[in-house]
Amino acid sequence: MSEPSPSQRPDQRDDEPLISHHAAVVFLLAAVIGLLTGGLARAAGQPWPTAVAAGLAAAGVAVPAGHRLIGD
Numbered sequence: 001m002s003e004p005s006p007s008q009r010p011d012q013r014d015d016e017p018l019i020s021h022h023a024a025v026v027f028l029l030a031a032v033i034g035l036l037t038g039g040l041a042r043a044a045g046q047p048w049p050t051a052v053a054a055g056l057a058a059a060g061v062a063v064p065a066g067h068r069l070i071g072d
Contacts, residue, residue, distance in 0.1 A: 026066040034059030 019027075038055025042048065 022067075022070060025070060026063060029066040029070075030059040030062040033062040 034055040037058035038051045041054040042051035046054070
Protein backbone atom coordinates (compact mmCIF):
# COMPACT_ATOMS: atom_id res chain seq x y z
CA MET A 1 0.00 0.00 0.00
CA SER A 2 1.37 3.42 -0.88
CA GLU A 3 1.95 6.25 1.57
CA PRO A 4 -0.64 9.09 1.26
CA SER A 5 0.65 12.30 -0.23
CA PRO A 6 1.39 15.20 2.17
CA SER A 7 -1.78 17.00 1.10
CA GLN A 8 -3.87 14.00 2.19
CA ARG A 9 -2.37 13.43 5.65
CA PRO A 10 -4.91 14.23 8.37
CA ASP A 11 -2.19 15.06 10.93
CA GLN A 12 -0.83 17.99 8.91
CA ARG A 13 -2.70 21.26 8.78
CA ASP A 14 -2.24 24.39 6.79
CA ASP A 15 -2.28 27.17 9.40
CA GLU A 16 -2.96 30.00 7.00
CA PRO A 17 -6.22 31.82 7.77
CA LEU A 18 -9.07 31.75 5.29
CA ILE A 19 -9.07 35.56 5.11
CA SER A 20 -6.65 38.10 6.53
CA HIS A 21 -7.28 39.95 9.78
CA HIS A 22 -7.62 43.18 7.83
CA ALA A 23 -10.39 41.75 5.62
CA ALA A 24 -12.19 40.29 8.64
CA VAL A 25 -12.20 43.65 10.43
CA VAL A 26 -13.39 45.50 7.33
CA PHE A 27 -16.24 43.03 6.75
CA LEU A 28 -17.21 43.12 10.44
CA LEU A 29 -17.29 46.90 10.33
CA ALA A 30 -19.46 46.80 7.20
CA ALA A 31 -21.86 44.31 8.82
CA VAL A 32 -22.23 46.44 11.95
CA ILE A 33 -22.81 49.62 9.94
CA GLY A 34 -25.34 47.85 7.72
CA LEU A 35 -27.25 46.43 10.67
CA LEU A 36 -27.30 49.77 12.48
CA THR A 37 -28.44 51.63 9.38
CA GLY A 38 -31.19 49.11 8.63
CA GLY A 39 -32.31 49.08 12.25
CA LEU A 40 -32.43 52.84 12.44
CA ALA A 41 -34.35 53.05 9.16
CA ARG A 42 -36.88 50.53 10.48
CA ALA A 43 -37.14 52.38 13.80
CA ALA A 44 -37.80 55.58 11.86
CA GLY A 45 -40.89 53.97 10.36
CA GLN A 46 -39.61 52.77 7.00
CA PRO A 47 -41.07 49.48 5.71
CA TRP A 48 -38.90 46.35 6.00
CA PRO A 49 -37.81 46.22 2.33
CA THR A 50 -36.67 49.84 2.44
CA ALA A 51 -34.80 49.30 5.72
CA VAL A 52 -33.05 46.21 4.33
CA ALA A 53 -32.09 48.09 1.17
CA ALA A 54 -30.71 50.96 3.26
CA GLY A 55 -28.68 48.53 5.36
CA LEU A 56 -27.27 46.76 2.32
CA ALA A 57 -26.38 50.05 0.68
CA ALA A 58 -24.64 51.29 3.81
CA ALA A 59 -22.70 48.02 4.14
CA GLY A 60 -21.66 48.25 0.51
CA VAL A 61 -20.35 51.78 1.00
CA ALA A 62 -18.63 50.81 4.27
CA VAL A 63 -16.38 48.17 2.66
CA PRO A 64 -14.20 50.49 0.55
CA ALA A 65 -14.41 53.26 3.16
CA GLY A 66 -13.35 50.85 5.90
CA HIS A 67 -10.54 49.51 3.75
CA ARG A 68 -9.13 53.00 3.32
CA LEU A 69 -9.80 53.95 6.95
CA ILE A 70 -8.17 50.92 8.54
CA GLY A 71 -5.25 50.58 6.10
CA ASP A 72 -2.93 47.57 5.93
